[in-house]
Amino acid sequence: MSQTPAATVAERRYExxxxxxLAFLGLGVMGHPMAGHLARAGHALTVYNRTSAKAQAWAQEFGGQVAATPAAAAAGADIVFACVGNDDDLRSVVLGEQGAFAGMRAGAVFVDHTTASAEVARELFAQAKARGLHFVDAPVSGGQAGAVNGALTVMCGGDAAPFETIRPLALAFAKAVTRVGESGAGQLAKMVNQICIAGLVQGLAEAIAFGQKAGLDMPQVLDVIGKGAAQSWQMDNRGKTMVEGRFDFGFAVDWMRKDLGLVLDEARRNGARLPVTALVDQFYADVQALGGQRWDTSSLIKRLK
Structure with a gap:
């Protein structure tokens, strides 16, 4: 679970x-505002975080109850949401005597918003089914700003019925919640998302560095080409801050390398060829070596200076 301080949530209207x-496990940069939107939408939440002070701070801000263990948080909940760091963190809050599965009632749904492997999603889906529970892998895209503003995109894998149960609730913190296939498909879709982002950011970094070397007014150039075929979310939201050398926001390089590690592991299993993704992963390693572990992923341009 991230130890980075989390922002509050933006005011918005809820369905x-x-x-x-509900229960929510993991109150880091993403989980804190996501759980906050659920509370503001009128649902009764019990929260758990590995660092209990964060759970107490969340409850002071939004109300709700704090539990000492995932099992206690999940007891009696209709739906348990989680957003933690990686496969091992996920297993630690799900399995064992103090894990969420031990506290969940039959028929309850566990929704995992962690960016994790498709393998762990399938593993926990099978264990949930054996216990009479449901498991939906539901990684998100949109970063901290998307979580704060309630504008995340959620890609889900799992059975259709529990997906339909959780979809209207997830819309408290999302603009789109879509089932893309069976168990593990949500995580695989998130990997596709990260492959796209890695290539886009590297291309944008090279374009800006080229334009600066050529002596162009790059904010003006970005305005011009942003109205044509080169337009992208990365250009609109990160282009000018890349020109300014600002990397103190957004999705951190360490997190992107974790995600690309999942991508490359899966590619080794399924035989996909990802030469550009592998190269950009190494470029992010260069950024880490520059001290940019917590810089925004747009900091790829730093290695071109």
Whole structure:
């Protein structure tokens, strides 16, 4: 679970749906505002975080209850949401005597928003089914700003019925919640997302560095080409800050390298060829060596200076 301080949530309107009893595990940069949106939408939440002070701070801000263990948080909940760091963190809050599965009632749904492997998603899906529970892998895209503003994109894998149960609740913190296939498909879709981002950011970094070397007014150039075929979210949201050398926001390089490690592991399993992704992963290693572990992923341009 991230130890980076989390922002609060933006004011927004929520869809009117019946109140549900929920649990949320993991209150880092993403989980804190996601859980906050669920609370502001009117649901009763019990939260758990490995660092208990963060859970207490969240409850002071949004109300709700704090539990000492994932199992206690999950007890009696209709749906348990989680957003932690990696496969091992996920297993630690799900399995064992103090894990969420031990506290969940039959028929309850576990929704995992961690960016993790498709392998662990399938593993926990099978264990949930054996216990009479449901498991949906539901990684998100949109970063901290998307979580704060309630504008995440959620890609889900798992059975259709539990997906339909969780979808209206997830729309409290998301602009789109889509089932893309069976168990593990959500994680695989997130890997596709990260492959796209890695290539886009590297291309944008090279373009800006080239334009600067050529003596162009790059903010003006970005405005011009942003109205044509080169336009992208990365250009719109990170182009000018890359020109300014600002990398103190957004999705950290360490997290991107974790995600690209998952991508490359999966590619080794399925035989996909990812030469550009592998190269950009090494470029991010260069950024880490420059001290940029927590810089935004747009800091790829630093190695071109």
């Amino acid at each position: 009117a749906i019946p109140q549900r009893r």
